Amino acid sequence: MAAPLTLLLIVAVTIRAVLFRSSLAELISARVEVVSPLNAWKRVVEGLALLDLGVSPYSGDVFHETPLMIYLFHFTVDYAEIVFIVSAYFVDCLSCFLKPLDRAKMAINSNYLKSDLLFNFPGCCELISWFITIIVCLCFCKFHFLCTCKYTDVRLCHQIADGITALALYLSIQTYNKDVFRKQKYALESDRYSADCLELLRSPKEMFYIPLKVAMFYLLNPFTILSCVAKSTCGLNNAIIALFIFCTLKGSALLSGILLALATYQSIYPLTLFAPALLFFLQRLYIPVNLRRSSFWFFTLQYAFMYVGSLVVITGLSFFLLGSWDFIPSVYGFIFSVPDLTPNIGLFWYFFAEMFEHFRLFFSCVFQINVFFYTIPLSIKLKEHPVFLIFMQIAIISIFKSYPTVGDVALYMAFLPAWSHLYRFLRNIFLVSCVLLACSALFPVLWHLWIYAGSANSNFYYAITLLFNFGQILLVADYFYAYLRREHHLTHGLYLKKKDGTEATLVLK
């Protein structure tokens, strides 16, 4: 599987590199759909310049990234050469090992294919795949970026972030699929499924390509490409969330807690992913979700402690790096109170531009609570299926967050192939895909009519924003319904009958 993945990475990197070089890059990085005030590269450059001058980057109202992020960029920009030399050396050393390793891996692969344990790759094999892909990626980066000037080196950072996200998603979906298959086998052995739902079961053949499709959906999604070419820091946030998912699915509670804290630190909203991660670990350790059991409380507290502890450490670290608490109001206050009303694909800007000033606090509470509000009912409904819950949460965050961009949308869309078995239960997929497609095309058109031609106005653009979000909500709701319906069918049989014998339909309540 490493070969197609490597090919995919190379294609993705090449597309991005070509776009970086073309004149489109500047155009894309000015699009409001692609960059938000939070993650615009232009603002990061401003922050870096302030930092270089020894001024707090948060003085003024331009920069809203977190301190760790700006120090990361600071480091990349200043020590770019060292990074490159190290990576080049790394590549040279390892490239001679490449061939034999590949052959060894092939041998392992073929052995396992024969022995019918399709999903039981040993860890070393996985590690080798990792290495090969990273090496090839670096090779390409080396070619593409050796002769670039200051600040443009950061392109590499964004490309790598996208690559890491895709890899992490790939590996986590692979792990997840193994898990699902194992569970399905146990359930079949213990006869928990009803007899006539054999066609609902998932076969290894069908599941084999899903991780690759997930990686492809992320890397070749135009939304991700746009976001990467615009050098939006959204790609890095996505990478952190993807790594968090990977660590969670691998079962490492400590790493998962740290990464979740990091994601929260970046943009607060991933806070809601705490619930699915906890549920996943509880399920993994066979601890029932029972409020009266001490083992439940023990683990919950343990995980919460890891999470809060690392959050405190990270925040403290930023304080020591920066020497002030300036970043708290400038980053989190900015996210919560939504002072920047630049139009974007979200729901906030228009409402907040229209409303009276003295309702502002009330409405920002109402709007922000949307993100967190769905966590509890969804966690209760989906407590057996934490990975699907993660997907739902990410989608909800990207719809209801205060400064959404297409990069956020791309992250949850990458999960869609993982639910391809739900396809037969989806009801509105045609409508939704038409709406999303049309909206993506109409965004720039209506922006042009509003801003440049002056013949349309903000209402036109907001109408499209509303429609786009409506499409997204419909999509997520449709998948939610389909997932629950499949689970229902698995236990109750595919062909449901009402009491009087007529065919019954399921209603989501």
Added chain:
Amino acid sequence: RGLLTRLNTPICIVCYLAAIVWFMGLAFEPFTLRTDMSENAMGSTMVLLRGASAVPRQGVRSSQKTGAVSTWLVKAMQSRGLEVFTQSFSRKLPFPDENKERYMVRGTNVYGILRAPRAPRTEALVISAPCSPGDSNNQAVGLLLALAQYFRNQVYWAKDIIFLVNEHDLMGTQAWLEAYHHTNITGMEYSPLQGRGGSIQAALSLELSSDVITSLDLILDGLNGQLPNLDLANLFYAFCQKLGVLCTIQGKLQRNDWDTAEGYTHAAQTMMLMVLKQACGRSWGDHGLFLRYHIEAASVRGINSFRHYKTDAATIGRLLEGMVRKLNNLLERLHQSYFFYLLPSLSRFVSIGCYMPAFGLLVVILLLRALDLWVHLGAPALAAVEGVTEAQQPSGPAVLTVLTPVVISHLTGVALYLLPVHLQEMAVEHFPVSETEAVVLTAVAIYTTGLALPHNTQRLLSGEGTEQGWKVLKLTALLYLAVLLGCTALINFSLGFVLAVTLVPITASMTPHMPKALSALVMVLLSPAFTILYCVFIYQELIEAPVSVSEGWMLFLSVISQGILDHALYGSLVYPLLALFIYPCWLMFWNILFWS
């Protein structure tokens, strides 16, 4: 949903007919709205008109003989107390323009600024008159100078007034506007402006083709079919009424007998003319380029149609004075009235809400067909008892079969966009044609070669195209076309509608199972290039100058070269749209027809 699939074809036909009928009905007077001044600042207060007199056109004429128009203009403007500046520009066209006989263009714009005595000079108005060699427009330049002299002595100006005399019509305007706004979109070389007023609120362009004026024609269609705010047209109409000047739009006088057949035909013709002019996306007067910079602008053209009733220059001067004074009263940019409209006559208009349904009905056909295909595609997958594995299997190759035609047709589109201009030298070397002909004929040749391609792509793909393959391709192409037409219609309704009328019927009904020769013929006859050809004929018919087939063909070729030039010089988007999107999309349907 079941009903929609069963009655799909009848519904589509009904939709198409309804769209045509709706569109034709738009010209019927009871369905249209009266134009009404919406801007308060221009509404109730009537200005007292005094009028400028004594038009010094002799000077213009004599100076043109000696060939020193710009120096004479500078002197003339200075003597009228304006701050005068000149701007020189030069531009090498990608290939010679045979209609206007120019290739290496070099010219000078002269403009004078009348500073506003009553306000902080943050806003400006522009009155422009194109002045080309030959005495085609010297009447207008004379009138401009007379107005400048008169305006100079008035105290009520709250906005700077810029009097612009531009050479080489649109190119001069383009150079001046780009320099004014510090942009350079089209790679023109120009000297920077030395003097500058505030942000330009509105502009009027003046063209008087002869000494004797019987009526005034208002031109609104700008670049890419952009229109100025309807209030500008209202303003013009109101003053024409007040001063008793005959005013026309699209060269058609308004008739009052809407309830007779002739009256309706007249209105319909006027509207059709507007649709065709707007659809071709070029700027029909100097004002068209102002619209890009968010400046409301219109051209006023004097026409001598040999009627008895004549309008003297003083009346036109009063008319312009009135319009400029009303614009001077504006507190903010014109925004109250409509930006999207069609005009069956000057006093009546059709707003976006009224005409969009006609277009919507056409796009609904595409969506209905797509839905139908979707249901057909989904049905066998659900019926298969083996379920998911069976349905998943063909999806891999299906994506590939769709991707290849899409990529190939788009590459043809890119070739159609890039090659004509780049290959002209080679074509001129090898064939006995001029550069312009070379460009146009290369475009036509590439267009025709594109038709031969699909046969090859199918074989390259190795293996038979499946039933599912073309359905997926058609589904993609239908959605693509629907989105494409929708976006086009939002920016330029007329273009979107004209394309939809010709493309929708054939694309909606196309399958590989139709008789090949006949449907191929029909398809070619309804292709984008033929749409342009029909538009040329209809346009000529409507302006009452019908042409023979050979003349029509020559016109068609010149329209193509003008389209390419408009794109290169002013950034008109029609040519790239057709070459890069519409044509490849049409090729995809062509591909379906020859699916084997």
